[in-house]
Amino acid sequence: MAETDRRFFSGLLRIGAGPALWAAHLGLVYGVTAVACARGAGGVAAPTVVGLTLAAALGAGWIVGRELRRARAGPAGTRTSFFAAALAGLSLVAILWAGLPVVFVSACP
Amino acid sequence: MSRLPDPRPRPPEELEQLQEVWRQPGGWRLASAVNNTYVGVFYIGTALLFFVLAGILALLLRIQLAVPENDFLSQATYNQVFTMHGTMMMFLFAVPAVEAMGVYLLPNMQAARDLPFPRLSAYAFWAYAVGGLAFFCSLFFGLAPDGGWFMYPPLTSSEHSPGHNTDFWLLGIGFIEISAIAGAIEILVGVLRTRAPGMTLDKLPIYSWAMLVFAVMIVFGFPAVILGTALLEIERSFHWPFFIAEKGGDPLLWQHLFWFFGHPEVYIIFLPAAGFVSMILPTMCGTRLVAHRWVVLALVATGFIAFGVWVHHMFTTGLPKLSLSFFSAASMAVAVPSGIQVFAWIATIAKGRLRLTVPSLFVLGFLAIFTLGGLTGVMVAMVPFDGQTHDTFFVVAHFHYVLIGGMVFPLFAAFYYWAPTASRRALSERLGKWCFGLMFVGFNIAFFPQHVAGLMGMPRRVWTYPAELGWGWINMTSTVGAFILGLGALVFLIDLARNFRPFTGGNAGNVWNAGTLEWLPGGNYATRSIPIVTSLEPLWDQPDLAREVDEGRYYLPGAPTGRRETIVTSAIAAEPQYLMQMPGPGWPAVLAAWFTAAFFLLLTVKLVTPAMVCGVIALALVLRWMWDTDLGPAHPPVDIGGGIVLPVNCSGPMSHSWWAVVVLILVAGAVFASLLFSYFFLWTVSPDVWPAATGQALPGAEWPLAAAALLVLSSALVWWAGRRLEADGHWSVRLGLAAAAVALAAALAAELAGQRATGLSPTDSGYGAVVYMMAALQGLFVATLGIMALYTLARSLAGLLHRHRRATFDNTMLLWHYAVGQGLIALAVVHFGPRVL
Numbered sequence: 001m002a003e004t005d006r007r008f009f010s011g012l013l014r015i016g017a018g019p020a021l022w023a024a025h026l027g028l029v030y031g032v033t034a035v036a037c038a039r040g041a042g043g044v045a046a047p048t049v050v051g052l053t054l055a056a057a058l059g060a061g062w063i064v065g066r067e068l069r070r071a072r073a074g075p076a077g078t079r080t081s082f083f084a085a086a087l088a089g090l091s092l093v094a095i096l097w098a099g100l101p102v103v104f105v106s107a108c109p
Numbered sequence: 110m111s112r113l114p115d116p117r118p119r120p121p122e123e124l125e126q127l128q129e130v131w132r133q134p135g136g137w138r139l140a141s142a143v144n145n146t147y148v149g150v151f152y153i154g155t156a157l158l159f160f161v162l163a164g165i166l167a168l169l170l171r172i173q174l175a176v177p178e179n180d181f182l183s184q185a186t187y188n189q190v191f192t193m194h195g196t197m198m199m200f201l202f203a204v205p206a207v208e209a210m211g212v213y214l215l216p217n218m219q220a221a222r223d224l225p226f227p228r229l230s231a232y233a234f235w236a237y238a239v240g241g242l243a244f245f246c247s248l249f250f251g252l253a254p255d256g257g258w259f260m261y262p263p264l265t266s267s268e269h270s271p272g273h274n275t276d277f278w279l280l281g282i283g284f285i286e287i288s289a290i291a292g293a294i295e296i297l298v299g300v301l302r303t304r305a306p307g308m309t310l311d312k313l314p315i316y317s318w319a320m321l322v323f324a325v326m327i328v329f330g331f332p333a334v335i336l337g338t339a340l341l342e343i344e345r346s347f348h349w350p351f352f353i354a355e356k357g358g359d360p361l362l363w364q365h366l367f368w369f370f371g372h373p374e375v376y377i378i379f380l381p382a383a384g385f386v387s388m389i390l391p392t393m394c395g396t397r398l399v400a401h402r403w404v405v406l407a408l409v410a411t412g413f414i415a416f417g418v419w420v421h422h423m424f425t426t427g428l429p430k431l432s433l434s435f436f437s438a439a440s441m442a443v444a445v446p447s448g449i450q451v452f453a454w455i456a457t458i459a460k461g462r463l464r465l466t467v468p469s470l471f472v473l474g475f476l477a478i479f480t481l482g483g484l485t486g487v488m489v490a491m492v493p494f495d496g497q498t499h500d501t502f503f504v505v506a507h508f509h510y511v512l513i514g515g516m517v518f519p520l521f522a523a524f525y526y527w528a529p530t531a532s533r534r535a536l537s538e539r540l541g542k543w544c545f546g547l548m549f550v551g552f553n554i555a556f557f558p559q560h561v562a563g564l565m566g567m568p569r570r571v572w573t574y575p576a577e578l579g580w581g582w583i584n585m586t587s588t589v590g591a592f593i594l595g596l597g598a599l600v601f602l603i604d605l606a607r608n609f610r611p612f613t614g615g616n617a618g619n620v621w622n623a624g625t626l627e628w629l630p631g632g633n634y635a636t637r638s639i640p641i642v643t644s645l646e647p648l649w650d651q652p653d654l655a656r657e658v659d660e661g662r663y664y665l666p667g668a669p670t671g672r673r674e675t676i677v678t679s680a681i682a683a684e685p686q687y688l689m690q691m692p693g694p695g696w697p698a699v700l701a702a703w704f705t706a707a708f709f710l711l712l713t714v715k716l717v718t719p720a721m722v723c724g725v726i727a728l729a730l731v732l733r734w735m736w737d738t739d740l741g742p743a744h745p746p747v748d749i750g751g752g753i754v755l756p757v758n759c760s761g762p763m764s765h766s767w768w769a770v771v772v773l774i775l776v777a778g779a780v781f782a783s784l785l786f787s788y789f790f791l792w793t794v795s796p797d798v799w800p801a802a803t804g805q806a807l808p809g810a811e812w813p814l815a816a817a818a819l820l821v822l823s824s825a826l827v828w829w830a831g832r833r834l835e836a837d838g839h840w841s842v843r844l845g846l847a848a849a850a851v852a853l854a855a856a857l858a859a860e861l862a863g864q865r866a867t868g869l870s871p872t873d874s875g876y877g878a879v880v881y882m883m884a885a886l887q888g889l890f891v892a893t894l895g896i897m898a899l900y901t902l903a904r905s906l907a908g909l910l911h912r913h914r915r916a917t918f919d920n921t922m923l924l925w926h927y928a929v930g931q932g933l934i935a936l937a938v939v940h941f942g943p944r945v946l
């Protein structure tokens with residue numbers, strides 16, 4: 001693979017990291033709640049969701065920090081860093097936002 | 110790059126040769142054209158035709174609803190007509206229309222001579238046009254689908270909808286989806302790899318970004334509904350109970366698969382439209398787009414978040430409350446990136462001076478209507494509110510505000526804006542203003558009152574209503590508005606008939622004083638030479654650019670290899686990498702599309718033998734078409750100007766075809782992921798049909814182990830054949846491929862034998878159905894790869910496969926390894942799953 005293609009795919013991974021985390025979080029909290037409620041174990045849902053949300057949020061926050069450091073370190077690839085950081089930041093907000101209802105809403109119907 | 114523009118005189122015969130190479134066939138042979146400027150215009154025209162047809166259906170619906178207790182349409186007809194209206198608007202108008210605009214605009218905007226796979230566009234277009242028209246005609250035979258545009262089972266199961274109507278939807282639309290995916294692959298690779306040199310990602314026009322996200326969303330979204338339609342069709346034809354609750358299936362599985370596609374679908378339609386707006390506004394305001402970066406970011410973010418909201422269509426299905434909240438939150442969040450774009454547009458208008466042309470009017474209309482639709486969207490994203498308005502006309506009003514406001518108005522803006530690039534005359538400003546006025550006023554009269562009707566409790570999809578309910582005046586108003594809207598569309602058609610003159614070899618030119626490359630002068634060959642791009646609006650920043658490009662002062666001013674060709678560039682920096690030779694007009698791809706359409710349609714009405722004949726012919730034509738690809742280094746490297754010498758054609762990871770296969774693998778992966786989801790979903794809802802509860806025996810470990818070993822062996826053989834190809838060891842290559850194909854098939858046979866030995870049948874239960882479905886999907890790959898292996902063998906025997914001409918082999922190999930990986934995961938799930946779960 002040519003150097004430029006390698007750069008493309010690695011940039012893609014960095015930019016996609018935040019949103020991928022968000023997607024994984026949404027998939028997991030949804031899956032856990034669905035299975036817990038279907039198996040009459042609604043009690044496990046809320047704590048797991050809280051844990052998953054905190055973990056995913058930490059992950060997204062870490063990506064934001066790393067990309068911002070990279071952006072400050074040098075001009076090469078600042079644009080990639082900008083996009084990676086911004087998308088991870090947005091994902092962070094979306095993760096917290098999606099996880100928030102666990103505070104207000106009981107898990108199963 | 111600095112040596113351009115090249116001031117030396119160009120050889121006089123150069124332009125003639127370029128014209129000759131890109132000449133279009135005349136008369137009826139025009140149908141064999143594959144060039145994007147032709148296919149793009151046919152494609153847009155066909156989408157417009159479906160818009161008109163589906164619009165006429167809408168007017169029929171509105172006539173029926175105008176007064177209470179009307180009997181203009183019978184209930185059964187009303188059901189068919191609203192289903193066809195919705196289905197056609199979504200699948201035959203909206204998605205194809207924006208895809209068609211992409212096929213037409215992208216190469217021009219990126220100063221490429223064409224998209225990388227012209228025949229694939231032609232195939233996608235013809236498959237869609239022929240298949241779509243036949244689908245429409247089902248209305249005349251009372252055979253049109255009638256289960257609503259989202260076709261929920263159990264209403265659409267063979268028990269409750271025994272006729273062919275539903276099959277028309279499943280096969281007809283399933284097949285249109287495949288055409289959409291073909292188009293998406295074309296667009297994805299086109300945006301990434303065929304750009305003007307120097308058009309780095311930060312100089313990529315917003316529209317290209319929008320189309321990039323659009324294509325990625327199709328790649329991940331459409332597979333879910335393709336799998337869903339396949340499952341439902343299999344259930345209807347062979348009684349594998351995926352959606353039948355008594356047998357451990359679940360109708361909600363359909364809703365998940367459908368809406369995992371269906372919600373992204375609305376953004377698939379909206380993002381390209383937002384791309385139009387971001388291109389049109391700067392031109393009309395005479396200033397650069399404000400917050401360019403943030404708009405790009407918003408496009409990408411929308412693309413992601415749109416995949417996390419599908420459950421809001423299922424708020425009233427009794428899912429756990431907490432699950433609903435996750436998706437309610439995401440549904441509100443998705444409004445944020447749209448908001449960013451709206452603010453960027455408003456700021457652009459504020460910064461510049463907006464000329465009130467027809468495109469600007471449509472953009473303003475879009476902003477007004479879409480914002481209202483977005484507001485009601487946030488309202489229905491709240492679970493309790495949705496509980497009140499679900500399935501009422503409030504929702505009908507909401508989605509017409511977002512669809513017509515968010516997509517139809519920008520599309521009309523785009524028609525008026527870009528028509529001068531295709532036609533000798535621009536469209537009329539006077540007629541255009543009438544068109545806009547009628548459409549805007551008519552739209553609001555038609556749809557605003559429907560919010561009220563909905564709040565008063567009028568359900569959607571009812572063919573009539575009693576007078577006592579007092580909904581009559583609202584509906585009458587609505588109907589009058591719909592006709593005014595229709596009149597607006599009619600004015601547009603008149604304008605087209607009077608002024609739109611494509612294919613004349615000339616165009617009206619840069620009438621709006623726009624800054625991007627699609628406004629460069631040119632002909633069938635696109636631009637005479639391909640410029641170096643140094644900014645987002647090159648035509649604004651380099652006043653002489655148009656003239657210099659047209660005088661051939663930049664790259665590739667002729668056709669040095671004597672064929673159609675374009676420059677392939679690297680994905681980020683757009684550095685020229687190689688020269689790609691491209692096909693001219695030809696029938697195989699076009700005919701293949703016709704026969705593919707025939708295959709699906711005949712299958713719908715269960716004429717299996719003729720369907721198979723058409724299928725085989727289509728396949729043969731596809732192979733015929735492929736035969737002319739993978740040209741190898743057919744020509745010594747050429748000098749494209751500016752001191753750059755490029756190789757001709759290319760194989761391996763750098764080639765455009767390799768990228769296309771990677772995208773195809775993503776599609777396949779998404780189909781497989783949807784199937785895995787189905788497996789775990791059915792386990793979640795119906796553990797009672799899983800072996801742990803039923804005592805169903807599981808195949809012994811020897812079967813999956815044998816299958817896994819065969820899979821690995823098959824991959825290893827292909828890898829070895831690839832190594833031998835490097836040394837031109839032709840017989841080893843052929844034997845290796847053949848053996849690998851046998852191993853792949855044997856692995857599938859082992860899996861099937863193991864399952865059969867336990868007495869499990871796919872018709873037993875949801876469990877049996879999904880287990881065999883895993884094997885069936887693998888079977889599809891075994892068949893595809895078998896054909897590809899035979900084809901590769903044939904090329905090898907014909908002397909067309911060797912060390913320097915191996916793209917065919919490499920692409921087959923890539924897909925092969927993917928299929929093996931997928932097969933291994935499937936084995937793990939099917940055999941570990943019931944043991945652990």
Ligand code: HEM
Nearest residue numbers: 164167170171191192195198203257258512569570571591
């Ligand atoms: C020409 C203006 C249009 C009018 C007058 C109109 C009118 C209608 C009417 C009366 C219905 C049926 C409501 C019901 O009985 O439940 C409907 C449904 C629908 N329309 Fe439109 N429509 C128009 C344009 C569009 C466009 C441009 C799109 C999409 C791009 C669209 C998408 C749909 C969909 C998806 C449905 C739902 C069908 C279903 O319930 O299965 N419509 N429309």
Ligand SMILES: [Cu+2]
Nearest residue numbers: 372419421422
């Ligand atoms: Cu939605």
